[in-house]
Amino acid sequence: MKRIFTTYIFTLIVALMVPVALSAQFRLSAEVRPRTELRNGFKTPTSSGFDPAFFTEQRSRLNVDFKDEKYALRFSLQDVRIWGEVPQIFKEDAGTSFLSEAWGQYFVSETFSVKAGRQIISYDNQRFLGGLEWAQQGRRHDALLFINENPKTRTKLHIGLAFNADKDKLEPAYLQAPGASFYSVGGNYKALQYAWYNKTFADKKGSLSLLALNAMTQNPDSTVSSKQTFGIIPRVKAGKIMLAADLYYQTGKIGEQNVNAFLAGANATFQTKATPITLGFEYISGKDDDDTSSDITNFSPDYGTNHAFNGLMDYFFVGPANGNVGVIDLYLKTKFKVGKGALLLHGHEFMTGSKQLDGEGSELGKGMGFELDAVYVRKLAPAVTLHVGASALLGTETLTTIRPGNEKFNQWAWTMITFKPTLFDSKEEEKKKKKKKKK
Template sequence: MKNIHKTLNTKTLAISVALALAAIGVSQNVLANDITTALTSGTASADFNLRYEEVSQDNALQDASALTLRSRLAYTTGKVSGWSAMMEVEDTRIVMGQGDYSVPQTGYNSGIYSVIADPEHTELDQGYVQYSSETFTANIGRHVIAWDGQRFIGHVGWRQDRQTFDGVSAKYNPSKELTLNYAYLTQRNRIFAEALDQDSKDHLLNASYQTTLGTITAYGYLLELDNSTDSALDTYGVSFVGSSMAGETKLLYALEYASQSSEPAAADMDADYILIEAGAVFSGITAKLGYEVLGSDDGIYGFQTPLATLHKFNGWADIFLTTPAQGLVDTYVSLGGKVAGGAWTVMYHQFEADEASSTVDDLGSELDLSYGRSYGANYSAGIKYSAYSGDSGRVDTDKLWGWVGAKF
């Protein structure tokens, strides 16, 4: 009997091992099949933007012109248990030799022509692994992050080489009304190919709650360069953006306040940000009146938004990509609507210093015009013009753009 039990135990062990190995083999085959299915069931996409840009400034630089083609090719896999991956390559080329412009940040024609910030480049635009469920999404790798209209965190998508970030980001929706966002960034991939990419240790926190009158958002953006220097920029703020109906007129409103502290090696600086915007939609026209203040600390330091899509704000001529030390007050009015199947916008800005000095007070004015439309699901075209009238040492600047785009 003893030998029989021993034989049975041996057989049982052998059967168990065989079943375990079979299960492992099955699970490996299932996983392999899932991965194969994910790879073969993914989607490929292409995005092309051919743009002409012209810049004329009232200074010693020669007028600039550029005809560039930006191409993006991407592939996104299918999902395996909520997991997927995405890879996208971006390339910008000068077309037909139309490259009479300067990109000082990369050394291209530096100091000869006015600046057009579209260097030739080829790079990995996005490459990340994603996990997603009904309430949670996380990305690991290089990807686009664009929050709250991109006033503080954006992709600078107007330029041919858009801004992306290396790191981890997560989005959690515990309810339909509440959204929680967090990101930790290890590198900022700027818009000048790899010339000004920055290693960082940035923490981005953003929480929003939808009410019947609008969305309340609180945020903290803690930016720090990872370059062995004491360079921190901390911004905390809250905003309220919404709309309501008054008869057949839709009322628009936005309020925002933020406080910023900058800690360079030399001294600590503090500045505030204020936005008040009101508008209405009536008879197909959208009208807005806004007052935006990027404050100053005693005329020495101006409130900064280095990771924003800056082209969207304070004028399309891009005069104030860096806030002056005296700060910036932007009073603006805009009108927009639709005609001939496309959308038009007219915008006027009046700029002044937040803390004026004997040499810096009135910072000029700007008129912006645009028209764009889509042609079916795949094609688009547009034209855009900006005229800045300078003051306090800033030169008059005119810019013109025309573009056609295709997405597949």
């Protein structure tokens, strides 16, 4: 009933907005994205005797974008489900439908605006703050943003604030009940404050971004911990070579434990006649097994699009967080045309970011394995894109020692087709009308 009611409300909003679009910008778009996967050692090594997983998961969205002179709105209704989880004839729906986005933005001036609601927070290459759109559900924040963007100076400054509560104490008791401020939603922050600054260099020679973020999490004893993350993200173009880096440092306290962790990555992309080639590395700190201190030295890219990093098989920071191990990732990436599409090839050599010991106390080797990813992408139509991917990971004794599963050779294959049409665009309709008048 709740899902049906949400759908009715969303449809009503669309119906009310269409007439208003005559004097403003109105866009209605949709997305249907089924993805079929064969998993045989995805995210962690498989074990002998285990059967591969084979399934199709689908994301469906309906998006409404509205923009007037002084404000903008976005509503995005989303449904995520596994094919077959609901019978052909049913009265109860096991699928998950919800508002993916619902925000409003007020333009105070040409350069300054305020944005509030459920929204994507995504910056730079999404290493630490990203929309996680590979996952069918995506990542969303309930937040208030103060945005200053000046095209003349090529600068952007975003300040974000969030404070989360849940309904374990129902309103109105929530306002004054004992323990009402305790936040019990696992894996999420209770409060967030951040500032992101970006400067684009002249002649598109690169950019520099700075990030300062404080995440406050609820402790079991009702106290609150705070962890700070500071980032520097430079991009510099030198001739035909693009140099990029990601430098992050984490500090603060989680309970009684001090945080002292970092991430350092750099890569260079060379433009050749045939294809671009990217060579790079990333070091994510871990915690040595023989480190007896209580300090947290393993870095955590908490809110990023982690699927885009450290291999597409998601062995690190997606699903399993990789514990205290950390990771060193040496990689080579390229892309070239194949027929009417493009083929992406990625190779990764993984090593531990810390000293790891076996059950007898002997130090394990640094190498964890090699992963090869291949993805074919082809545009079938302006609003239809096909992806076909295959990955293989050859692990080492170290990997099977520190992870569940005993098989060293692991595979993953998938195919995804994305339908992403614009159903109505007031701007395009206005252009069509003007063309007809000229004729």
